[in-house]
Amino acid sequence: MSTPRFDELIHAPTRLSLVAFLAATTWADFSVLRDSVGLSDSALSKQLTTLQDAGYVEIRKAFVGKRPRTSARLTGEGRTAFDRHVLALQEIVAAAGRSVVAPGPSSEHG
Amino acid sequence: MSDRIEPEDAARALGEIERQREQVIRRRVFPGWFWWAQGVLTVGLTACIESGRGVVVWIGLALFVVGSILINLPVSRAARAAPVNRALAAPANARWVVAVLVGSIAALLGVAIGTALGLHAAGVSYPGTIASVVASVLFAIGGPMLVRYEAAVLVRRSRSRG
Numbered sequence: 228m229s230t231p232r233f234d235e236l237i238h239a240p241t242r243l244s245l246v247a248f249l250a251a252t253t254w255a256d257f258s259v260l261r262d263s264v265g266l267s268d269s270a271l272s273k274q275l276t277t278l279q280d281a282g283y284v285e286i287r288k289a290f291v292g293k294r295p296r297t298s299a300r301l302t303g304e305g306r307t308a309f310d311r312h313v314l315a316l317q318e319i320v321a322a323a324g325r326s327v328v329a330p331g332p333s334s335e336h337g
Numbered sequence: 338m339s340d341r342i343e344p345e346d347a348a349r350a351l352g353e354i355e356r357q358r359e360q361v362i363r364r365r366v367f368p369g370w371f372w373w374a375q376g377v378l379t380v381g382l383t384a385c386i387e388s389g390r391g392v393v394v395w396i397g398l399a400l401f402v403v404g405s406i407l408i409n410l411p412v413s414r415a416a417r418a419a420p421v422n423r424a425l426a427a428p429a430n431a432r433w434v435v436a437v438l439v440g441s442i443a444a445l446l447g448v449a450i451g452t453a454l455g456l457h458a459a460g461v462s463y464p465g466t467i468a469s470v471v472a473s474v475l476f477a478i479g480g481p482m483l484v485r486y487e488a489a490v491l492v493r494r495s496r497s498r499g
Contacts, residue, residue, distance in 0.1 A: 255418070259419045320344050
């Protein structure tokens, strides 16, 4: 069972959306991430690099025919950090006497 | 940690996390035309088989295989672009979805076979083709409903799991 831990890196709004999306997938294509989170190519690259540097995201580059295809996924460390962050958020909300949403069981599959 | 952010901010963050999770689950993988295209291919193949002419059957079979590959390409590409983390659903839930899927296919086959046999008994020409039209229309209407049902179950389960 994860212990709650607020994560400043994940909590930044854009990265929170990005990590939440990745947590619900096994891998996600760059274009799907860009369109889903609503970022420009350069902004998404920057955020992914930040998460990659923290060890939270793995980036894979491959070619489909002649076209480059970039995908990303949360690492085990990233999933754990995300789950702990969700628990921390729930704890904050619960402490204030509000209802909370269930944490995503994202760390069950790496 | 709880003194770092306000509860309202935490609640907003949790809402965003849930929104992204639902976005992944409800992401459109099957284009609207997919179901009808698959139906047209099935009707075409059945008509070719029912013609009873060897050459027509083989041409129909070849067109069916090539057509199926072509219409499934964008679907598999879209599915691979962001596969849902199946950990979002409980195993029992996954079994239920598979049971519903298998049941739907069995029902569709039952309707097709029943219709074909009934038409054949009534002496109607091309009973198999007519039955496949009926089954294909049901498939085109029911397919998207099944996909939406699976997504709804996944969303519900992912919300309730703790």
